[in-house]
Amino acid sequence: MIETRNLSVQYGAKSVLKNINIRFDTGEITALIGANGCGKSTLLRMIAGLQSPDQGHVLLHGKAITQHSRRAIAREIGYLSQSPQAPEGVTVRQLVEHGAFSGTRLFRRPAVQAVDEVMDRVDLLSYADRPFDTLSGGERQRGWIALTLLQAPKILLLDEPTSFLDMGYRIDIMRLVEELKSERGMGVIMVLHDLNEAARFADRIVALKDGGILRDGDKSVVDARLPEALFGAKVSVLPSGDGVPFIKPDW
C-alpha cells in the first residue's frame, strides 16, 4: 500500500536516510527501531507525506504521495506525532471531531454517532465533555488515537506512542493498537524505543542504522546482538516461555 523508492534525506552535512526501499501493508504492526537521531521519525513523516525527501519517492497505492491531496492522504493514513498540541480548552469531543475533517463535506458536522463510536472504542466516551488538557497522559494518547480513528485510515503511523507514559498506560496503548489491527485490519507503523515492546507487540521489526535498514523481519530480529549493533549496549536475552525474546540490559 505504501512504499518508498530510494528515499534519501540529509540534514546539513549529515545523511539521515540513504536509499531506503521499503513497503508497508495493512493488517500488520511494524516497529521502527534504532538509536536516537537515526531517522525513524523522519521516515515516518515522509511516509505520511509531511516531509519531502531530498531524493526518491513515497508511493501511496502506486502513485507518488505528492500527487494525492492532503485530505485524500488523511483518509488513507492517520498520523500521530510524538507530542501533538491540542487547542487550549477544547473538550475531548471537540478534539476528536477534528478527525472527521478529511471525510466530511463542507459545512457538515461529523455524525455524533461516529464520534461517540471512536470515543467509546478508546474508552473515553464518559469523558467526552471534559477539557482535554485535564486528562492524564495515557488518556490523552487514547484521545489522539480516537481522532485518527475517525479519519478511518487504513494505516496508522504512531511516533513514540508510549513515551512519557507509565507502565500501565504503555500496556494499555499497545493492547489498543493490537486490537485495532485485529478488529479493523489496520496497518500500524510505530516508532518505538523499547525493544521488548517491539518484540512483544510488533509483527515486523525494522531496525535502522547509519541511514540504512540494518534488519527487517519478524520478532526473531530481536536477539542479543541487535542492541549492541544499534545502541552499543550489552544485553542478555531471557527465555519468556511464549517464544517472544525478553531483553535484559546488563547494567
Next chain:
Amino acid sequence: MRSSASGLHVTLLACLAGLILMSLRFGAVPANWSDVFEIFAAAPGPEGRAILELRLPRTACAVLIGAYLGLAGLVFQTVLRNPLADPTLFGISGGASLAVVAAMGIATALFPLNASYGASAAILPTDLVPPIALAGGLTATALVVWLAWQDGLSPLRLVLFGAVFAFVLNGIVMVMVMSLAESRTELAILWLAGSLYARDFANFWPAVPWGVGGIAVIVAAFPWLSGLRFDAQTAQGMGVSTRLATPILLAAAAGLAASSVSVAGPVGFVGLLVPHMVRLIYGAALGPMAGGAAILGACLVVASDLVGRVIAPPIEIPVGIVTSLIGAPIFALLIRREIRRQSA
C-alpha cells in the same frame, strides 16, 4: 452547547442594539429618544436629520470596523497560534499609516490648502484616504508574507517579520509626521490615533465588499481554520493543507483589517483584546467564537466612540485612544486571570 452559544449571541446582539441606540442619542448636539426614532419618519426634524446624517453613518462605521477587527484578530491569533497577534503586528496598520501620511506629505507639496475639502482631510481629499490606506495596509502585509515565506509560512517567522516590519514602519511614519507642516501634523496625528470624526456612508460602503469577501472566505475555509489551531504536523495529518490554508486565511483577515483601517485609521487593541474575551465567554468552540468576535468587536468600538464623544463635549477623544485606554486594563486583567488559572 449550541443553545448556550445562541443565547450568548442574542445577549451580545441586544447589548450592541442598546449601544447603537445610545450612540445615536448621545453626543455634542443634545437630542432625546424621540429624535432618535424620528429617523424612521418621512420628514425628520433638525435633530432627527442631524442623527440621520451624522451619527447614523458614524455608528455604522463603528459597527463595521469593530466587527472586522474582532474577527480579523481571532483569525490572526488562531492561524498564528499566538495570543498576541493582531493587525498591528503585520504591518497592516503601519503600512496604511505610512501610505496615508506619505500621501498627505505629497499633497502638501503639490497643492496649497484647499478649503473645499472636508475638515479631516484639508490636505487630502477624504474619499482618497480609504483606498490609499487599504493599498498601504495590503502592500505591507504582502511584504511581510514575502519576507517570511520559505517553503511555506511558519507562524513564528510571520510573527517575527511582522513585528520587525511594524517597528520600522512606525519609525518612518513618525519621521514623516514630524516633517509635515505644523497644521498638517495635527491632522495626521488625528488620523493615526484612529478616529471616526466626520465619517459618513461614503467611507462605509467601499469597506463593505471587503468584509463580505473576507467573511465569505473565512466561512468557506472554516474547517481549515479549526484545524490550524493544532500544531502544523497534526493539522496536516488530519488533512489540512497548511500551505494553502495559512496564506488564504491570513489574506482574508488582512483584507478585513486593512479595510477597517481605511475607514477610521488604526484602531488599536480591538483585534488583540476581543479574541481573548470571546474565548472567556464562549469557551473553545471556534464557530460561536467567530460570531461572538464580530459582535463583541462592534460593541467595543461603538462604546468607545460613544465614550470619546460624551466624556468632554465638544472635544472628541479619538476612538483609537479610547479603545486603547479601555482595552489595555481589560487585557491586563485577562492576563492576570489566565496566570492565576494556570498556576491553580
